[in-house]
Amino acid sequence: MQTSDPAYDELVKGFWRENPVFVQLLGLCPALAVTNSAINGLAMGAATTFVLVGSSLLVSSLRSVIPKQVRITSFIIVIATFVTVTDLTLQALAPTIHKELGAFIALIVVNCLILGRQEAFASRNPVRRAVADAGGMALGFSLALVMLGAIRELLGTGSLFGVDVLGPGFEPWVIMILPPGGFITLGLLLALFAYVRERRISASQAVGGGTPVRRAA
Amino acid sequence: MAIEAGPARMMATLGIAGLSSGFALVSIHLLTQPRIERNRAEALEAAIYHVLPGASRSEAFVLRDGELTPFRDPEGRLPDEEAVYAGYDDAGEPVGFAIPAEGPGFQDTIKLIYGYDPARRRIVGMEVLESRETPGLGDKIIKDDAFVENFRDLAVTPELVVVKRKRTRENEVDAISGATISSNAVVRIINEANARWLVRLPGGDATVRAPSPVAAQTARGPD
Numbered sequence: 001m002q003t004s005d006p007a008y009d010e011l012v013k014g015f016w017r018e019n020p021v022f023v024q025l026l027g028l029c030p031a032l033a034v035t036n037s038a039i040n041g042l043a044m045g046a047a048t049t050f051v052l053v054g055s056s057l058l059v060s061s062l063r064s065v066i067p068k069q070v071r072i073t074s075f076i077i078v079i080a081t082f083v084t085v086t087d088l089t090l091q092a093l094a095p096t097i098h099k100e101l102g103a104f105i106a107l108i109v110v111n112c113l114i115l116g117r118q119e120a121f122a123s124r125n126p127v128r129r130a131v132a133d134a135g136g137m138a139l140g141f142s143l144a145l146v147m148l149g150a151i152r153e154l155l156g157t158g159s160l161f162g163v164d165v166l167g168p169g170f171e172p173w174v175i176m177i178l179p180p181g182g183f184i185t186l187g188l189l190l191a192l193f194a195y196v197r198e199r200r201i202s203a204s205q206a207v208g209g210g211t212p213v214r215r216a217a
Numbered sequence: 218m219a220i221e222a223g224p225a226r227m228m229a230t231l232g233i234a235g236l237s238s239g240f241a242l243v244s245i246h247l248l249t250q251p252r253i254e255r256n257r258a259e260a261l262e263a264a265i266y267h268v269l270p271g272a273s274r275s276e277a278f279v280l281r282d283g284e285l286t287p288f289r290d291p292e293g294r295l296p297d298e299e300a301v302y303a304g305y306d307d308a309g310e311p312v313g314f315a316i317p318a319e320g321p322g323f324q325d326t327i328k329l330i331y332g333y334d335p336a337r338r339r340i341v342g343m344e345v346l347e348s349r350e351t352p353g354l355g356d357k358i359i360k361d362d363a364f365v366e367n368f369r370d371l372a373v374t375p376e377l378v379v380v381k382r383k384r385t386r387e388n389e390v391d392a393i394s395g396a397t398i399s400s401n402a403v404v405r406i407i408n409e410a411n412a413r414w415l416v417r418l419p420g421g422d423a424t425v426r427a428p429s430p431v432a433a434q435t436a437r438g439p440d
Contacts, residue, residue, distance in 0.1 A: 074230060
């Protein structure tokens, strides 16, 4: 093992530098659809984490036996199996959450973040790094969903994780928990992330005159 | 991943993948199914007791040849077909029927269940089970206590009517301001279910509009 663990690097990059939602703009459909409350964002993040880490683990372990021509089909079979397992398990153990997320659990199959990680990373890297990469991406995705959900829930209902925080004097901005509120919040967060990144780059150029810092976090 | 494979190899890979996936899915289905069924039954039971105040036991009835027939499943499963649920109090006396119904709302199907007391010909409770009405507006059909309160004591004849002023008659329901379509949808769903079911329940007669002459002839029940 090297002095700087590459697996650790794979894990942290997903949080910020390559955050799937805010930087790669992947998986926006669930990010907009289910984030009308922080708890829904968290549940969706957890479900996606399970599917992504499980699929990456399996795809990476089997990467030497899957023929190139049928790799995408094989990835989809693996992903769809994990999604159905998640779907049924949630239905059995957490029916209220399953009711809230509805069809979006089944739609994790078509989340391009997951297929993207299999094709771009898990199928070309050893298991340890693939799992670290998947874990990092999934946690970054969950973080983004919880952020979106928390902002929308706070402004749209005055509560956070179901707990009333803004009191009865607050008039909820109903639009925030409707679809337009999702687009507005996501747009503002993307602008914020882009602004911070640009500031970092120009600051590092002014100081060192060299290449931008690799790890923004 | 660099394997260039012939057709046999590809077929074998996908075949094995499909088989293992199928095996995993069947296993998880068998593992979770009893629990999922139980969750559904418990949720329904809670809703029945909620819309039928005083009920502590319930029994499912389904239509067989146009007549209400008790439905009993040895494994306690819910009926797949349309059913109503008779509620009984602690003394075993019938308190009424819980009737599930569904129909189109503003955005998606609204599923609800309501309690009906045939002796008094009144609706005694209503709970929306599933809906995707607009948060903050249409979802008041669940969250607005004043609206739900309308259904605590509501005459069913000649039929439910939505009003936009304070209700004055026994068959009137106050619409929610800002959610007229959702309010109308709930009332329409109940009216349609009434027309379908009330003539079939004990004490039912032609005072409620029946959907067809066939239904009117079968105004008989289990009691």
